Amino acid sequence: MKHPFKKGRRKTPYDILSRRGHALIAVIPYAWLLVFFLIPCLFLLRISLSDAVLARPPYTNILSIFPEGLLQIRLNIGSYLTLFQDELYQRGVITSLSIAGLSTLCCLLIGYPMAYTIARSSEKVRLILQLLVILPFWTSFLIRVYAWIALLSPTGVINGLLLRFNLIAEPLALMQTPFAVCLGIVYAYLPFMVLPLCVSIARIDTELLDAAHDLGCRPLKTFLTITLPLSLSGMIAGSVLVFIPAIGEYVIPELLGGSETLTIGRIVWNEFFVNMSWPVASALSILLVFFVVLPISFWQRWREMKA
Amino acid sequence: MTGTSSRSLKVILVFGYAFLYIPLLIIVLFSFNKAQLMTTWTEFSLKWYRALFSDTVMLRAAWTSLRIAAISATIAIVLGTLAAVTIVRFQRFRGKAIFTGLVTAPLVMPDIVTGLSLLLLFVAIQQLTGWPQSRGVATVIIAHTTLAIAYVTAVVQVRLTEFDRSLEEAALDLGASPLKVFFVITLPLIAPAVAVGWLFAFALSLDDVVIASFVAGPGATTLPMVIFSSLRLGMSPTINALTTILILFLSLGVLAAAIVIHKTRR
Numbered sequence: 215m216k217h218p219f220k221k222g223r224r225k226t227p228y229d230i231l232s233r234r235g236h237a238l239i240a241v242i243p244y245a246w247l248l249v250f251f252l253i254p255c256l257f258l259l260r261i262s263l264s265d266a267v268l269a270r271p272p273y274t275n276i277l278s279i280f281p282e283g284l285l286q287i288r289l290n291i292g293s294y295l296t297l298f299q300d301e302l303y304q305r306g307v308i309t310s311l312s313i314a315g316l317s318t319l320c321c322l323l324i325g326y327p328m329a330y331t332i333a334r335s336s337e338k339v340r341l342i343l344q345l346l347v348i349l350p351f352w353t354s355f356l357i358r359v360y361a362w363i364a365l366l367s368p369t370g371v372i373n374g375l376l377l378r379f380n381l382i383a384e385p386l387a388l389m390q391t392p393f394a395v396c397l398g399i400v401y402a403y404l405p406f407m408v409l410p411l412c413v414s415i416a417r418i419d420t421e422l423l424d425a426a427h428d429l430g431c432r433p434l435k436t437f438l439t440i441t442l443p444l445s446l447s448g449m450i451a452g453s454v455l456v457f458i459p460a461i462g463e464y465v466i467p468e469l470l471g472g473s474e475t476l477t478i479g480r481i482v483w484n485e486f487f488v489n490m491s492w493p494v495a496s497a498l499s500i501l502l503v504f505f506v507v508l509p510i511s512f513w514q515r516w517r518e519m520k521a
Numbered sequence: 522m523t524g525t526s527s528r529s530l531k532v533i534l535v536f537g538y539a540f541l542y543i544p545l546l547i548i549v550l551f552s553f554n555k556a557q558l559m560t561t562w563t564e565f566s567l568k569w570y571r572a573l574f575s576d577t578v579m580l581r582a583a584w585t586s587l588r589i590a591a592i593s594a595t596i597a598i599v600l601g602t603l604a605a606v607t608i609v610r611f612q613r614f615r616g617k618a619i620f621t622g623l624v625t626a627p628l629v630m631p632d633i634v635t636g637l638s639l640l641l642l643f644v645a646i647q648q649l650t651g652w653p654q655s656r657g658v659a660t661v662i663i664a665h666t667t668l669a670i671a672y673v674t675a676v677v678q679v680r681l682t683e684f685d686r687s688l689e690e691a692a693l694d695l696g697a698s699p700l701k702v703f704f705v706i707t708l709p710l711i712a713p714a715v716a717v718g719w720l721f722a723f724a725l726s727l728d729d730v731v732i733a734s735f736v737a738g739p740g741a742t743t744l745p746m747v748i749f750s751s752l753r754l755g756m757s758p759t760i761n762a763l764t765t766i767l768i769l770f771l772s773l774g775v776l777a778a779a780i781v782i783h784k785t786r787r
Binding site: 330 | 604626667670724767768
């Protein structure tokens with residue numbers, strides 16, 4: 215049955231607007247993103263396929279137009295081959311994946327109990343607790359990394375305390391370790407895990423839990439069979455949101471890590487600024503984008519499957 | 522949940538917040554420490570604050586950063602609002618999916634890739650046209666704006682989807698032109714979201730070090746770039762003082778926001 219008032223769509227200001235008006239509004243942000251986001255990405259692809267040369271800028275042109283008007287395209291997959299042959303890059307990929315994976319897992323293990331308690335509080339308390347999770351995030355990112363330099367370095371607070379109470383004879387090597395890098399990443403991105411988890415746990419119907427309790431189900435079993443599966447969407451969302459910045463991270467491994475934590479981000483930086491090898495840096499960036507797109511497309515597929 | 526397990530959950534929560542706050546509090550504490558090293562507390566002193574305010578490199582960088590952040594946030598709210606209107610209000614048009622994808626993609630792109638690809642673009646443009654002669658403030662503004670559009674669009678989009686459209690329709694029925702409807706009805710209604718978007722964009726710009734390192738020229742060293750290069754050398758008590766000032770501003774901001782919210786709710 216048709217709704218009596220809904221004779222066709224109601225008009226919005228944008229329906230009256232001419233096609234030209236529409237185009238005028240859309241074209242401004244569209245053009246900006248095209249020029250400053252999409253085209254740069256294509257440049258990245260183009261330079262990853264060119265040869266490195268000693269020149270300014272240090273790469274060859276893959277397109278050249280002959281006087282007769284013929285267009286020549288020379289693609290060079292050498293940079294990509296280097297990535298798969300040189301052990302340095304393979305180790306970089308493994309380091310990045312394991313550090314990002316481990317940090318995501320730690321965020322999940324710390325963030326879940328926190329989110330659970332926050333989500334089960336009364337509404338007013340919940341808002342304040344959530345705000346308290348975000349608040350440190352609003353101080354500068356660099357300063358949050360710096361806080362760990364101050365704590366972990368050989369002349370830092372932790373070593374100072376331990377030395378003072380004679381618990382150790384000489385400073386512990388806490389900095390410049392994979393441990394320090396993971397700690398820094400967990401500290402920086404924990405809010406990304408806690409907040410989506412809070413949302414998905416708070417959304418669980420508490421009547422289900424009451425019913426389980428009334429039927430004699432033990433709390434642990436209730437948690438494992440009801441709460442955990444129903445909060446899976448929050449767990450996946452939080453994990454993707456932590457993993458994505460962690461995999462491409464440059465600042466944290468650079469400042470807190472040593473030579474063992476040469477992540478993809480650090481190699482890209484070094485190839486570009488130190489070795490002046492623009493094509494390899496570009497090819498490696500494209501590999502990095504692949505590792506970012508993969509979990510996102512997995513997440514998207516999972517959400518479509520659930521819907 | 523039984524009593525013991527809910528108590529242990531509360532303990533974990535307290536530990537979680539301690540993990541988030543204690544590192545920052547230690548920095549604040551040691552900003553008043555006289556000694557250079559953070560191994561021991563010697564005596565109360567404000568010398569690192571004096572050192573901070575006489576550090577001309579840092580002050581100039583802070584001014585550059587604030588300018589870049591303000592300008593890029595302002596451009597981003599214009600572009601982001603237009604993008605949000607396009608996504609929420611326009612009927613399907615060809616390329617809408619690509620448009621939506623383009624708006625959100627910079628959100629997930631690693632900073633290092635964004636920085637590198639933008640620099641490659643600027644180098645290529647420079648080769649073709651001669652502009653920009655040297656990378657500087659303008660290139661950083663462009664980079665930060667591109668990143669911030671995604672955040673502004675996300676915030677404004679939410680507000681546009683949830684607000685009551687009948688006001689727009691009424692204005693239209695009374696003969697207002699679409700442009701007038703936008704400026705008189707729509708814009709005031711989405712203004713809080715636009716303001717939040719501006720703050721987001723501003724904070725985002727002040728926080729970025731990687732992208733700025735790629736696209737900034739010699740004359741446009743931002744504050745995060747200065748801090749980053751000094752952190753590479755290790756600890757620095759002036760950064761402690763800077764942290765404390767930043768946290769002070771943040772707390773004042775939160776307090777002001779809390780008071781405003783409290784008053785408007787009454």
